[in-house]
Amino acid sequence: MTTNPKKNNSGPISVKNADERLPIKISEKSGVIFNRCYHCRSCTNGCPFLKAMDYYPNEVIRLLQLGQTEEVLNCSTIWTCVGCNTCSYVCPMAIDIPALMDSLRQSAIAEGIISEPDVLNFHNEVLDSIERHGRTHKLEIMLRYKVKTRDWFGDLDVGLKMMAKRKLDLSPSRVTDLKRIRRLFSQNRMEQRHE
Amino acid sequence: MNNAIPATLSYFPGCSLATTARENNSSLVAFCRTQGIELIELEDWSCCGSSSAHSINRDMACSLAERNLSLAPPDRPLLVACPSCMLRLSQAQLHLKTDAEAAGRYERMWGKAPNRSLEIIHFFELLEHMDLERAAGFSGEGLRNMRIVPYYGCMLSRPPEMRREKNYHGLMEKVLTSLGADVVQWAYSNRCCGTFLSVVRPDVVTPMVNEIMDGAISAGADCMVTACAMCHMNLEIRCNLQQKVPIFHFSEILSLAVGAKVQNGWFSRHLIDPRPLLRKKQMIA
Ligand code: SF4
Ligand code: SF4
Numbered sequence: 150m151t152t153n154p155k156k157n158n159s160g161p162i163s164v165k166n167a168d169e170r171l172p173i174k175i176s177e178k179s180g181v182i183f184n185r186c187y188h189c190r191s192c193t194n195g196c197p198f199l200k201a202m203d204y205y206p207n208e209v210i211r212l213l214q215l216g217q218t219e220e221v222l223n224c225s226t227i228w229t230c231v232g233c234n235t236c237s238y239v240c241p242m243a244i245d246i247p248a249l250m251d252s253l254r255q256s257a258i259a260e261g262i263i264s265e266p267d268v269l270n271f272h273n274e275v276l277d278s279i280e281r282h283g284r285t286h287k288l289e290i291m292l293r294y295k296v297k298t299r300d301w302f303g304d305l306d307v308g309l310k311m312m313a314k315r316k317l318d319l320s321p322s323r324v325t326d327l328k329r330i331r332r333l334f335s336q337n338r339m340e341q342r343h344e
Numbered sequence: 345m346n347n348a349i350p351a352t353l354s355y356f357p358g359c360s361l362a363t364t365a366r367e368n369n370s371s372l373v374a375f376c377r378t379q380g381i382e383l384i385e386l387e388d389w390s391c392c393g394s395s396s397a398h399s400i401n402r403d404m405a406c407s408l409a410e411r412n413l414s415l416a417p418p419d420r421p422l423l424v425a426c427p428s429c430m431l432r433l434s435q436a437q438l439h440l441k442t443d444a445e446a447a448g449r450y451e452r453m454w455g456k457a458p459n460r461s462l463e464i465i466h467f468f469e470l471l472e473h474m475d476l477e478r479a480a481g482f483s484g485e486g487l488r489n490m491r492i493v494p495y496y497g498c499m500l501s502r503p504p505e506m507r508r509e510k511n512y513h514g515l516m517e518k519v520l521t522s523l524g525a526d527v528v529q530w531a532y533s534n535r536c537c538g539t540f541l542s543v544v545r546p547d548v549v550t551p552m553v554n555e556i557m558d559g560a561i562s563a564g565a566d567c568m569v570t571a572c573a574m575c576h577m578n579l580e581i582r583c584n585l586q587q588k589v590p591i592f593h594f595s596e597i598l599s600l601a602v603g604a605k606v607q608n609g610w611f612s613r614h615l616i617d618p619r620p621l622l623r624k625k626q627m628i629a
Contacts, residue, residue, distance in 0.1 A: 178402075197536045201548045229545075232395060233536040234501035243504035251398055258400060267544045275396035276404065283390040285359040294543065304546065307581045311364075314613050316577075322362045324390045333407045340403065 167216030171256065175213065179252035185242040186210045192236030192246055202226040206236055206246055209253070227253040228265035270297045280334045283324025288317040345421065345465055349473050353465075354422040355383035356412060358429040358573075359391050365573035365593065367610035372425055372467065372595035374604040378480050381470065383423060386415055392429040395540055406446070407453065409436035413462065414454040421463035423470070425595075427499035427572045428539075430466045437464055438506065467595070468512045468571070476522040481602025485524025489625055492525045492597075493565040495556070497575040498536045516569060516594060523601040532559040537575040542582055553582040560589055566621055569597050580615040590618030600627055 176182060186207065193205040203225045204212065212221045221227070232247035240246065263269050274290045274297070281289075291308065311317045324330055361369035376383055393408035409432045416422045424430040439446040440458040450458045476482050494516035502509065517527045535556055538549035556579065560568050570576050571594040579591050596610055606628070611619050622628040 197538075197552060198541065198548065201541070201545055229541070231536065231539040231541055232399065233498035233539065234503055235498055235534070235536055237504050238501040238507065240504065243507065245504050248503065251402065254399060255402065265544075268540075269400065271540055271544050272396035272400045275394055276401065279391045279393075279397070279408065284362065285391050285394060287359075287364055291543070310615055311581065314615060316364045316613060316615075318363050322359070325388050329411070330390060333411070334404070337401065337404050337407065 164215050164217070168218040169216060171218040171222075172213045172216060175249070175252050175256060178255075179245065179249045181244055181246075181249045181252075183210055183213045186214070186244055187242070189241060191239045191241065192244075195235045195239055197233070197235065198229050198231065201229045206230070206250075210244070210246075210249070221253060222257045222260060222262045223264050225264050226250070227257060228268040267298055270294055276334075278321075280331060282321040283327055283330045284322050286318075286321035288319065289321065291317070345463060345469055345473060349381060349470055350420055351380060352382045352384060352420055354386050354416055354420055356386050356389055356392075356422055356424045356429060356433065358389075358424070358426040359394070360573035360577070361425055364577055367607075367613050368425070368573045368576070368593040368595055370607065371593060371599045371604070371610055374606070375595050375599045375602065376470070378599075378602050378604045379470075379474065380480070386412065386422065388415065392426075392432040394432075395428070398432070405432070406436060406439070406449075409433050410440070410450055410453065410458075413437060413440070413458065414450075414456070416459065416462055418459050418462065421465050423465055423467065425467050426574070427466065427497075428574060430464070431502065434464045435503065435506065437462065466512075468515050469510075471519050472512065472515060476519065479602075481604070482522060484601075484603065486601030486603065486627075487520060487523040487525035487597065490525045490627075491528060491564060491566045492520055493528050493530045493560045493563050493568050494520065494533055495560075495568050495570040495575060495579075495591075496533050497570065497572050498534070499572055499575075500534060516571065519598070520569065523598075525601075528563045528565055530559055530563040530565070532556045537572075537578040538582065539574060539578070542578045546582060549578065550582050550584055553579055554585050557583045557585055557588055561587060565589055566625075567592055567597075567618065569594050583616075588616050590614065590616050590621050592618060 188207050190207050193207045196206055209221060209226050227250050230250040234247055236246045271294055274294045275285055278285050278290050357369050373383055389412050393405040397405035397408055424433060440450055441460050447458050500513055520527050538552055542549045567589050568591045570591060576591055576593055600606055
């Protein structure tokens with residue numbers, strides 16, 4: 150299994166050049182007040198995906214407390230987090246960690262910092278599929294994702310098994326009022342350009 | 345839901361149940377029918393936004409969830425089958441109730457005020473309301489001799505703003521036991537299935553899923569029961585152990601147990617074929 154080595158595992162975290170601006174923005178967007186976190190690590194202890202994270206969930210918060218925004222926007226954790234709420238459900242300070250990860254991920258996208266492009270490719274394919282059909286079309290999402298990642302043969306066996314069991318439909322389940330769905334997406338693009 | 349279950353409910357199946365997990369959909373409808381509950385599919389429903397919308401585009405996540413809320417008829421609760429759609433739709437509804445800005449945005453978008461009294465309920469809520477001693481088909485102990493581990497995945501976890509809402513811990517255990525099943529406690533009932541990482545990082549998800557399956561086997565389970573179609577799929581496609589136990593959708597095993605009209609087409613769609621087990625237990629011919 151490939152794991153992501155910690156970026157700063159050889160020494161203390163640098164606290165030089167603390168950035169005040171982005172943490173404030175992230176705090177506003179996610180509703181998370183970083184200084185509430187006292188690093189009890191309940192979140193980290195329960196997170197099932199630590200092996201694929203370079204910083205643990207509470208360490209992401211630590212970096213924000215220290216204003217190390219570049220490090221945060223570049224970390225893999227904000228992409229690996231699946232938003233399962235296992236952490237936020239047990240956090241004694243009621244910190245919404247998935248909401249924080251969402252805001253960080255969206256800021257990273259806005260800055261063009263994509264440390265796990267495959268994750269973004271996948272999410273984009275899902276949203277594109279919703280824009281096209283109003284619902285997700287799994288076969289199409291998988292095929293287009295494969296094109297983007299150029300990983301043609303990984304998972305071929307799984308795909309074939311799913312086809313054999315008729316789990317992957319050739320044609321999508323569709324919404325009738327597609328005009329409305331597409332308008333939602335185009336309005337959103339306009340709003341994002343104005344931000 | 346405070347009152348008795350109405351005889352008719354609006355129903356939001358969601359993308360998984362409409363496609364990859366059709367057997368989940370049809371067994372859920374079949375089970376509800378045995379209990380005298382009619383489900384009317386929400387007309388022209390669209391995707392709830394899934395994990396991807398809130399992951400990369402917060403405004404789209406709101407719009408996609410809200411479109412479905414705007415379609416819901418006002419006079420009956422909206423039943424949601426998929427735990428993840430349930431979270432998306434009920435969180436959107438919570439924001440419409442508590443955040444004036446969100447409500448204003450909704451009004452501009454959909455040309456009407458949000459229906460703040462719309463009740464959104466998960467399938468579990470129905471079961472919780474049922475009188476299991478009197479409910480149709482429950483007296484027959486239809487699951488006698490079946491050793492089951494219930495798997496909730498992350499469905500019982502919620503964001504902090506919703507943490508004071510009702511919990512359903514132990515609900516599957518209660519219902520399955522009342523049907524005569526031998527329900528086993530085990531360590532993995534709340535372990536996340538990996539969701540979209542199953543596609544993007546199978547190298548991370550396979551060992552996790554194998555650990556869950558191993559846990560079920562060492563608990564001596566005949567089968568696993570899950571209430572989420574995505575968990576069902578991830579467990580099935582990512583487990584690469586030699587030895588596996590079948591995984592049922594909760595709605596399938598309920599339908600089997602209470603004598604609903606079971607279709608063989610449900611089980612032939614499973615990647616881990618449950619039919620040998622069901623024949624051994626004389627639950628299908
Ligand atoms: S559980 Fe909450 S308080 Fe504890 S380390 Fe995690 S975020 Fe901080
Ligand atoms: S929500 Fe993210 S950080 Fe929290 S437990 Fe799940 S994957 Fe880990």
